[in-house]
Amino acid sequence: MPPETLVTGQILSFAASPFGTPTPGDAAEVHEAVLIRDGKIAALGQAAALSAQAPQAQRVDLGDALICAGFVDAHVHYPQTAMIASWGKRLIDWLNAYTFPEEMRFGDPGYARGIADRYFDLTLANGTTTCVSYCTVHPASVTAFFEAAQARRVRAVAGKTCMDRNAPADLCDTAQSAYDQSKALLESWHGVDRLSYAITPRFSPTSTRDQLAALGALWGEHPDCLMQTHLSEQTDEIAWVRSLYPEARDYLDTYEAHGLLGARGLYGHAIHLEPRERDRLREVGAALIHCPTSNTFIGSGLFDMAARMAEGQRVGLATDTGGGSSFSMLRTMAAAYEIGQLTGTALHPAQLLWLATAGSAEALHMGGQIGNIAPGMEADLVALDLASTPAIAQRSARANDIWEALFPTIMMGDDRAVKRVWIAGVPI
Ligand code: GUN
Numbered sequence: 016m017p018p019e020t021l022v023t024g025q026i027l028s029f030a031a032s033p034f035g036t037p038t039p040g041d042a043a044e045v046h047e048a049v050l051i052r053d054g055k056i057a058a059l060g061q062a063a064a065l066s067a068q069a070p071q072a073q074r075v076d077l078g079d080a081l082i083c084a085g086f087v088d089a090h091v092h093y094p095q096t097a098m099i100a101s102w103g104k105r106l107i108d109w110l111n112a113y114t115f116p117e118e119m120r121f122g123d124p125g126y127a128r129g130i131a132d133r134y135f136d137l138t139l140a141n142g143t144t145t146c147v148s149y150c151t152v153h154p155a156s157v158t159a160f161f162e163a164a165q166a167r168r169v170r171a172v173a174g175k176t177c178m179d180r181n182a183p184a185d186l187c188d189t190a191q192s193a194y195d196q197s198k199a200l201l202e203s204w205h206g207v208d209r210l211s212y213a214i215t216p217r218f219s220p221t222s223t224r225d226q227l228a229a230l231g232a233l234w235g236e237h238p239d240c241l242m243q244t245h246l247s248e249q250t251d252e253i254a255w256v257r258s259l260y261p262e263a264r265d266y267l268d269t270y271e272a273h274g275l276l277g278a279r280g281l282y283g284h285a286i287h288l289e290p291r292e293r294d295r296l297r298e299v300g301a302a303l304i305h306c307p308t309s310n311t312f313i314g315s316g317l318f319d320m321a322a323r324m325a326e327g328q329r330v331g332l333a334t335d336t337g338g339g340s341s342f343s344m345l346r347t348m349a350a351a352y353e354i355g356q357l358t359g360t361a362l363h364p365a366q367l368l369w370l371a372t373a374g375s376a377e378a379l380h381m382g383g384q385i386g387n388i389a390p391g392m393e394a395d396l397v398a399l400d401l402a403s404t405p406a407i408a409q410r411s412a413r414a415n416d417i418w419e420a421l422f423p424t425i426m427m428g429d430d431r432a433v434k435r436v437w438i439a440g441v442p443i
């Protein structure tokens with residue numbers, strides 16, 4: 016790798032959140048060039064000035080491609096790669112019919128390695144440079160995932176999925192083994208290279224109180240770790256939680272009562288929230304992870320992005336592969352736009368792109384390292400061809416500004432739009 020690379024194109028960075036700016040597009044800036052040094056962003060600005068500053072830099076000209084931070088997918092299940100797009104069920108039946116049988120195959124470490132490699136090949140081709148994944152109950156499924164991420168030098172977060180009831184026996188651990196195995200994996204992987212560990216109770220229905228408490232204790236011992244779980248995805252699920260935990264004030268309380276509510280908590284879906292749940296999530300600064308293709312595919316409901324942002328929640332965006340129907344964060348932005356329309360707000364392209372990059376990074380408390388292009392940040396970048404298909408090209412040709420040029424790619428684009436991806440400054 017040359018020590019310095021000077022990339023020219025339309026370099027898009029965010030100076031602020033487009034959810035906090037009256038004109039969302041004003042939150043972004045477009046630069047002519049970005050200088051990458053030692054895997055990080057060294058400078059942004061005019062090509063001539065940066066060229067004078069770094070005369071030895073290798074030049075890469077991407078014409079009018081849009082270059083932005085690599086996509087950050089804040090909630091996926093890599094073990095569901097091979098069963099994505101499974102037909103005709105809602106959440107609980109979908110888990111039992113498709114998900115659990117597939118996850119059982121991860122008892123074979125060779126199978127886990129093969130799927131982890133396939134998962135990263137698919138998502139890097141889609142411009143995703145950071146993901147947060149559930150693994151399966153098997154510790155080797157976590158090792159396989161981290162090894163595949165490490166080999167590609169990508170930033171990744173993952174954890175062993177813990178379940179000790181309401182799942183097939185082969186997918187169940189216990190309160191004690193969930194604690195012991197999670198702790199051992201955390202100690203092996205957390206903070207190694209670009210990897211970090213997330214404590215991962217699947218959701219309240221598949222954990223006993225003892226297991227939730229054990230994982231809450233582990234989080235208390237390692238408060239710098241993220242914790243990921245599911246919350247209020249479908250109404251049937253919420254009724255089930257109520258019957259399993261009659262003492263709880265609401266679904267969130269099943270986590271709160273066991274030490275599983277905190278700022279580093281990632282709560283997947285979080286669609287059908289009670290006022291108390293919304294207040295507590297905001298008070299602690301926890302992250303709600305919106306999974307729009309999953310929410311339509313499994314028929315879960317409509318996440319009200321505008322309302323959640325207006326009340327000051329921290330929100331990330333995610334595919335939820337394979338409850339989600341795509342590996343693409345472009346497709347995910349399109350689905351978020353459509354759900355926004357159905358809940359009464361047209362999300363601006365700047366807001367969609369921010370959610371897929373800086374917003375998700377902030378949900379992971381990694382906003383200082385990834386998710387934007389700014390001096391000092393890790394150079395995980397994606398170059399988007401804004402005319403990747405004839406249909407997109409004929410529409411973007413009429414664009415009057417960068418947002419009109421980008422929006423057809425958000426709505427109709429896929430991996431064909433991903434022209435180049437850099438991981439820590441190195442093109443792949
Ligand atoms: N809730 C508990 N487990 C899962 C899962 O694997 N996918 C989705 N979408 N929801 C869940």
Ligand code: ZN
Pocket residue numbers: 090091092245283335338
């Ligand atoms: Zn999920």
